[in-house]
Amino acid sequence: MPRMYSGPAGHGLGEWEMIDLIRSGEGPVPPGETWVGDDTAIVRVAAGEVLFATDVVVDGVHVDLSLVGVDDMGWKALAVNVSDVAAMGGVPLRAVAAIAAAKDADLRLMYEGLRAASDAFSCPIVGGDLSRSQTSMVSVAILGVMDSGYAPVKRSGASAGDVLFATGPLGSAAAGLSVLRSGLEDKPDATRERLADAYRRPLPRIENGRAAALGGASAMVDVSDGLCADLYHLAEASGVGFSLDHVPVADGCTLAEALSGGEDYELVFSAPDPKAVENSFSVRGLSAPIRIGACVEDPEARMLDGEPVPLLGWEHEWS
Amino acid sequence: MPRMYSGPAGHGLGEWEMIDLIRSGEGPVPPGETWVGDDTAIVRVAAGEVLFATDVVVDGVHVDLSLVGVDDMGWKALAVNVSDVAAMGGVPLRAVAAIAAAKDADLRLMYEGLRAASDAFSCPIVGGDLSRSQTSMVSVAILGVMDSGYAPVKRSGASAGDVLFATGPLGSAAAGLSVLRSGLEDKPDATRERLADAYRRPLPRIENGRAAALGGASAMVDVSDGLCADLYHLAEASGVGFSLDHVPVADGCTLAEALSGGEDYELVFSAPDPKAVENSFSVRGLSAPIRIGACVEDPEARMLDGEPVPLLGWEHEWS
Incomplete structure (x- = not known):
């Protein structure tokens, strides 16, 4: 001490x-x-x-x-x-x-x-x-x-063709911060409390991360800065692009909150064999991870439904 | 990251x-x-x-x-x-x-x-x-x-009769802080710089700590809060008292600085076999550790040259 x-x-x-x-x-x-x-x-x-x-x-x-x-x-x-x-x-x-x-x-x-x-x-x-x-x-x-015999899942292991997963819907923490700031009274109390708690008391997804690793995940990050920003980091480190076709939006949240809100601490990961991943989650009694898209060859590609996604997210500035 | x-x-x-x-x-x-x-x-x-x-x-x-x-x-x-x-x-x-x-x-x-x-x-x-x-x-x-086969040296392992050592003379950091505060111009430049450096750029005693452990040290602390305070912690954890007969004062420092200055990061340790300790330092080419006293039976005893020493040292206060 x-x-x-x-x-x-x-x-x-x-x-x-x-x-x-x-x-x-x-x-x-x-x-x-x-x-x-x-x-x-x-x-x-x-x-x-x-x-x-x-x-x-x-x-x-x-x-x-x-x-x-x-x-x-x-x-x-x-x-x-x-x-x-x-x-x-x-x-x-x-x-x-x-x-x-x-x-x-x-x-x-x-x-x-x-x-x-x-x-x-x-x-x-x-x-x-x-x-x-x-x-x-x-x-x-x-x-x-790590679980014995399994290697840590770095950011840099994704390959083109790997399926991208999120461990849950996104946006709750950002919406929760809005609730705390403004007390958004158009949302029912239970929703407001759930969202505020998501911000106040974030839950790391330990079991989901293990299930992903044991299911052969090739790269993984937690959604701390926002889906777009964190996926960007994963893609950059792996030298691949990504193409999303489904952004899971948490109840009571907006698409913008889900894309760029950050602090959700859901995990986003790539895997070459999506069935192995789904099986790994299933045998552990975990909710199935959500397929959100795939990694693509072009390292410049950051697409959502065929359109470029902006790099949203938060980073400190040092002047 | x-x-x-x-x-x-x-x-x-x-x-x-x-x-x-x-x-x-x-x-x-x-x-x-x-x-x-x-x-x-x-x-x-x-x-x-x-x-x-x-x-x-x-x-x-x-x-x-x-x-x-x-x-x-x-x-x-x-x-x-x-x-x-x-x-x-x-x-x-x-x-x-x-x-x-x-x-x-x-x-x-x-x-x-x-x-x-x-x-x-x-x-x-x-x-x-x-x-x-x-x-x-x-x-x-x-x-x-730790070096293979050696156990960490905790604060709590000292026994009555163990010899107490310091790895070097004390007080430099406290004197260095005074130099930086007041620019004490009565001290020669080289001394002032040495003292200021002791405060600004403290040196942990890694090799001395290893030599103590390998030489059979029974308990050890670093002098961060001051000799009296840190020895007090060692004695308290070990259920012994201590009796000092020699406080090594660094050049250009006062006895008070050596006793209670803190931030010197010399190590103070107890050892049942002082010869083994001295040999361990010697074979590693390190300056001999300085015998400063011994651990004694009475857990209330905190003595210097037969007189009680005050509990000096610094600790935060939480109100």
Whole structure:
């Protein structure tokens, strides 16, 4: 655990009390592992490949704390990292979390969100760092593993002719953000809540990613930036184009939200043998993945129903 | 790599250009690994234990960007994580870095500092996330491994009678911070530069940590919060007290700086067989570790030259 320098030890909730808080939430630590409280955690792995990634959630950039809670922020920070592992076809193993919290941020509530996601996705938080900051942010790093004998599904493996799938309909998170912003009162309450939850508490598709990997997926990404933008990344990395003939739009959402909304965390993947994929989902009791189109030879082609699709999506700008 | 939502793609330095920048600095990627550019990095590990930790460096909390450069901030973020691995007796393997940079922060310079530390400590940065933020911060997570057959050295393994060692004299970083703040002109230039560098560009003691582990160290911490505070943590975790008879003060520093300054990143460890430790350092061509005292039976004892030492050191306060 961390070093902390910015002020003298006092009567507030100190780092060591936070460690106690985190420890109190720990499940049973497996033999041979050490989690929170030492300089590093000790984690046991099988020989071979581990997946390793980090994503940060920053107040005012990735979340707006006037629209969502700090617990949602904690949830999201873990969920987006788990989604990165899911997008390789992997299973989350362990996470560490660095929290920088503004003075008025409720650290316990933030940790509750992290912890709820950790429980939901079976990905224990085994270490971390805590700091004050003017801007609240939660940075998570994650370790994941593949099912034995299966290689991670990269972005770069798609070939012309591969069928493109989405693991579910798209647009909910973008529509949910609109709901939170404007309280769209023309939609029934249950819909509004479902959409808002899709934005506030995204669900990584771990089992779907595994099913895709085990069904022979050739390339995969999660829909974080938006279908068009993420497919663009997959196509670019693979040196293929894509042609979509069906964009699955989630209930209560628009086509634009489905195409470019982002943050849905559905998975999009290519596969040479669509039947093998569908079978892999079916035997695992998962909803069938949705065929959305195919990869094509021309690396410049980004088509929807025969027309070019714009590159929509979000990316930071560095000036 | 990351998702980014906060603004439309534009003409500045975008995430994908940053990925290119990071890639351009990469060394050769070992067979079977994939680094920057996919949803996660793929890292190969031997079966067994991996060390896993995260530490964040926040502007205004852990560094003051009016005193040090953003490149120093990048360096420090990697160095403090490497130090956590060193404090277990491990060797750094791979790191990921999440950067949130204020509008006026020079991201390329920040990355240069990270990269320089990555080169210096042979710990490639294999993935990351980039974001704007009102407050600049760099959060690094690290994977480390032990030398084959050796167990990580935890904080909790010290026994009464074990000799306490420090890997070097203490106080330089605290004195360096004073130099940077006040430009202490009564010290010669070379000293001032050495002290300032100790603060700006801390050096984790990787080889010293390995030598301690291989020499039978029973417990170890890095001096991040200050000798007293970190020894306190070691003693607390081990259920022993400590009695110091020699505090090694670095040239140009005061005893108070050596006792409570923090951020030196020397290692402090206990060992039942001091000769074995000294031999382990000697055969590796390392300067001999400095005997500073011993662990004692009474778990309440925190003594220096027969007097109680105060618990000095720094910890955040959470109100």
